[in-house]
Amino acid sequence: MTRRAVLITGGTLNLGFEAARTIALGHYPGSKEDPDKYLLVLLSRTDKNNAADAINKQAAAAGKPHRAVFRRLDLADLQGVRQFGRTWAEGVAAGNTQDFPPIQTLLLNAGLQFPAELVTVPSSGLEATFAVNHVGHALLFHLLAPYLDAAVSPTGARVVVTSSGTHDPAQKSGVPDAVYTSAEDLAHPPPDMVHVPGRQRYASSKLANVLWTYALARHLQQAGKLAGRDTQKYPGITANAFDPGLIPGTGLLRSGTGVERFLWNNVLPHIMPVLRMAYSTPNVNTAETSGRNLARLAVGPGGSGGEDSTDGIVQGISGKYYEMRRPIPTSKDSYVEAKQEDLWDWTIRYLAKGNAPEEARFREFR
Template identity: 50%
Template sequence: MASTPRRTVVITGGTSGLGYHCAIKIARQKPSYDIILASRTDPNSAAESINKLLGQKNVSFLRLDLSNLVLVRSFVAEFEAGAHPPIEALILNAGSQFPDDVQYTKDGFESTFAINHLGHALLFSLLLPSLSDTARIVVTSSGTHDPAQKSGLPDAHYTTAEDLAHPTPESARNPGRQRYTTSKLANVLWTYALHRRLQQLNADKGRFWTVAAFDPGLMPGTGLLREAGAFTRFIWHRVLPKALPILRFLFSPNTHTPEESGAALSWLATGDDCKGTSGLYYEGKKAINSSNESYVEKKQEDLWSWTVKTIASDPSEQRRFEVVDI
């Protein structure tokens, strides 16, 4: 019997919440894989705790700050120096929400859009040479991107990538939670734009790369609202996790613990059942339609072209980041 090839799984935001529980599931099922938890911090020694829990040594932590494009490049350099096996699953999961006034990163981009989309797009582009021939990319979005789901958050609205990255005086007055829902819409737009390019690349190069977007549902108690006020954080961390049955009944059946959604995310990233599927949007383990706006190809292409132009440092990088010159 042939031995299982060594592969790598990279999970952004893997040290807590959804990403942490996804990492446990994959590490348990794939003990021969290198599992990389890529997060800004690891205050609770997540990688060490998973290794101890499973009696294994295949999980490690690498610092990744998605809000700083220079540090994203530093992460990739450190990853490549580690001589890891090819990446079988790249799980672009980390996310932030800034509910109050608009904030900007060191690079001058609006922080929600920068962390939830732009940093991830650069990470993917830089890691292209490290992907296995059967690599799967999973992007954690959110049902809040779809106004039809009536999440209670302001409706997402995509104008242009430039406006999201550098808000005008008028758009800077938009609610912070709308910037979040729109960044989650951007995740789906980018997924569909990437899918088209992967289809062509796979046909030209004989690869089998796939991409999917994922909605984990409402998960009270995660670190998503770490930038919110003290009272909101108290409700989110202390009250709502104890009221899941009520939330499922009154708000949405798509309400889960991080463990439940982490299991669904691990299935989507590494499960045999969905292997080969691409360009789909999943609510948990079920493929569903995303928002009407997410299917507007003009908006997908605006986001894609602006992103590549912004993150590429020279013409050769731009050709590679377009996923044509691989």
């Protein structure tokens, strides 16, 4: 079986690292029926803990054929994202299948939260939360879409976007309600949105993740590139979103105050049962637990039961939002097609910047 690549943004720490480790060790549901060998590409600004080496040592000790590599990627740096895309394209063109194999899955997982009122990216002028959590990921997808080689894999190629329950006001997460007026307002906040709290910007970016995922599934279908349930007969790409739940101790609050970071890293991880009761949800998890759930969506070959059931089939399924191991409804705003299309069109136009051939390629997934 041809080795397949699984690219994971935020892959060196916390949820992304645990998803990669789970795949490498074969600890996801259905792993025994999965014939693929994986190259786990851990994308992040740094790999201070030598995450790829740690995964390789554990995989080798377990006798698994998978391997991991670290490659630097800063999602806020759109020119850097473009360079990564060019490097991948050049590697494929050169026939270097060892380092640039067909892509099985894009796990668009990395996320940042800035408690300050407004942080912008100097190189682009974009609001930083939206830039990292959405724009950089969207560019990465469009650059790599031609290399999502569904025909090689028995389970089809996949895109999984890590979102958050904070996108849905009905979940009462304690974060200010997400607001989507337009993509342009999130990218370049007008004067009346400059003082929006940073955590509301985060929630709004997570709503954008869901809107974009739904739009992606629809446009893949319109282009004839959406995978069907029988991925052997109808190869293509699936697109879904994932809510990892509240995971205390991760790097999400690294831009928070000293008190916030202390509570997040040293107190909350030890009171998860209390947090589940306080938020009236079981979706308060360790990174290991959520990593297994994310790995299932990334490479799990199927499932048992209907697609809407816990641990149901995931092969050939698109347009779902998974909480833990079950798809659930999302916020009212997330289903508004006009908002989905506003984000979809703005994103492609912004990324192409008037380059008509590139805009056409992005719209046609080529």
